[in-house]
Amino acid sequence: MARREWVSRLAAVLLLSVLGLVGWTTYSKRAPDRCFACNRPIHANSRTTAAVNGHKRFFCCPACALSQHEQGGQAVTITQLTSFDTGKPIAPGRAYLVRGSDVNLCEMKKELVDSSKHPADLLYDRCAPSLIAFDDRDRAMRFATEHGGGVEPFSEAAAAFTR
Ligand SMILES: [Zn+2]
Incomplete structure (x- = not known):
């Protein structure tokens, strides 16, 4: 009898561990995958970190x-960008951005637009023209040759928004 009790206790402990692991896995997956501002899914190759x-x-x-920064009047400081072609993080000071190419990872599909929104929202897309980040000027230039757009250092691109 004692052995049977031991086995059932062991089974209970194992079951609890498995449940705990499943719970932990589910919880840890809840890293932000939606944009803080527009709630669109964040693509790994355009993820942008900022202090708000x-x-x-x-x-x-x-x-x-x-x-x-422009809309909310809040102090937004971009602290990290992601290189489009490598997916690696870039410090803003080292980043080159391609503005207005034909690639926009955030492009809104029509069905995503809520019918209750004002028509003005349909005309304005905060993610367009797109800004695609690179950690290397040459690769940014090559991208712009293929997809259009202009290359500028991050500081210039950011300054354009505060004008
Ligand atoms: Zn967004």
Whole structure:
């Protein structure tokens, strides 16, 4: 009898561990995958990190984060960009952005537009023209040759939003 009890206890412990692991996995997957500003899914190759009023926030693309600065009047400081072709993080000071190419990872599909929204929202897309980040000027230039758009250092692109 004692052995049977031991076995059932072991089974209970194992079951609890499995449940705990499943719970932990589910919880840890809840990293921000939606843009802080527009709630669009964040693509791994355009993820932009910024400090908004001292809080770390994730944005779908540099254009969206910079628009936040423009619209909300909040202090938004971009702290990290993602290189489009390598997916590696880039410090803003080292980033080159391609503005207005034919690639826009955030492009809104019509069905995503809520019917209750004002018509004005349909005309304005905070993620357009797109800004695509690179950690290397030559690769940014090559991308612009293929997809259009102009290459500028991050600081210039950011300044354009505060004008
Ligand atoms: Zn966004």
